[in-house]
Amino acid sequence: MSAAGVPLLNRRAQVLGHLVLIFYTLLAILPTLLIIVNSFKDRLTIFSHPFALPTASTFTLDGYHTLASSANFSLFFLNSLLVTLGSLALILLLSSMAAFALSEYRFRLNTLLGLYLSVGIMVPIRLGTIGILNLMVSLHLVNTLWALILVYTAQGIPLAVFVLTSFMRGVPRDLKEAARIDGASEYRIYGMTLPLIRPALGAVTAISMIPIWNDLWFPLILAPGEKTKTIVLGASAFLGQFVNDYNAVLAALTLAIVPVVVLYVIFSRQLVSGITGGALK
């Protein structure tokens, strides 16, 4: 894809384009920057000069100290990490297996299975919340991280299978046939194709990760206990409790922002190529 062809804009249009983009970029990032910057300032300056950067005299870590002493933030963080990583591992493993079968073999229910799974791409899992809660109650999984992992896995499978199946179809047949002739089992051949679709696995990871990490609904309903709170639910409860301690609130928000932004920076290329179907590399 060559970049040369597209721009047909004259100088004025280019300047205008930049102005619009710069304006919108500021709109997009200013609220977040405002939170992060103000979390390092003392309370007076937060209110009197919201846009100022912290200086030597206004810099403070009070909010972070309050946070460290009063909330189980590290536990919530760990919960979020376990739930996200556990769900992602299951989504990647189970979806790649199913996608391998759907792309590799012709069997009677092939098309039907594809259709059945695609229901889950369009119909939100939230509509089954009451059924899910009843199910988790009867399995004694309420207030465990397993409840969340299972739900997010179920939620992630349809789209992951859809994306991975189309990538699996692109793996050359000769390779697999050669392995079969050498006596490799079907399971070996599956294992062999995984490294070949690594970009697709990265894309699925990136697309699935963000909604899982950020979800509020299912933690609120399935795992609201103090030991199983995720960081999003924990932050939301904390914000309600400390609503007037702006230092602590801003520090809590900053801590909840940073991990996602770090993950985003690491995965942003896969995310973009995942959402755009590999068109932008």
Add this chain to the structure above:
Amino acid sequence: MTDRSLPRVRTRRPFPWHVVVFVTPALLIYTVVMIYPILSSLWLSMNNRLPDGSEVFVGLGNYRKLLASELYAQPLWNALRNNVVFFVVHMLVQNPVGLLLAVLLSFRLRGSAVYRTLLFTPTILSVVIIGFAWKLILNPAWGVQRALLTPLTLQELDLPWLGLPATALPALSLISVWQNIGIPMLLFLAALVRIPEELYEAARLDGAGGWTIFRRIQLPLILPTVGIVSVLTFVGNFNAFDLIYSTQGALAGPNFATDILGTLFYRTFFGYQLQSGDPYMGAAVAGVMLVVILAGLLIYLTAWQRRITEVQL
């Protein structure tokens, strides 16, 4: 897996156990944790509990109650109306602005990749953060709003936007637009960069400007994506909950002005200060949401898809 030492009649097609092994785990979790709960919710919505504690099948009775009784009908219609407003704001602001940004990025101005990355950041943040950040900014006590508006001599706009019944819903819709704009932007951009170079070459020879290129080349070719973005917006909006809940609480204040189907569903099922929860009626609200979403999908599949044969993504 076959025992080679035993003489065995080779059937032409042995039962493909490996296919079963590959497909079953995904299918099992998907069916048990997603499809079965949705169906069991629907079943629950057609039942109710008698005073003696036994469950009884009432058919569409709960739905009738939801649509007609004083206690349920008013909140339901209110939530549905608010949800429509929420959706319309997304369609009128999020998708056109997303398209504009995508078109600008598709012209590959200097620094496009940086813009693209930064423009997508709000989308990756949790709504809890988004909601609180905007609550602080729009909070009269913090005065960020005032500090921004006063230099522009727009002091009259310094209002408690989230606290007034008339403005809370549009304000929250715009916050949601602000957060979610990255997704239509990327989907439009993906469609735009697939447009063959020759078309631009031809336009260049004809001396077409940016606007003509957009009208005559880009827009017609990305119509399928417009459809997909609309349907994604629709499903996402009629299933929304997190932003309203984390800024306005379960009661979706002020005075239910920001109540949408998702928050109504939560309250009906779990109850709140004024009313205890009811799983049967909650399931019925979920049933209504399912019907609304399926209706939207159906309109998309019949009316939109039929006109556009080429499917992208």
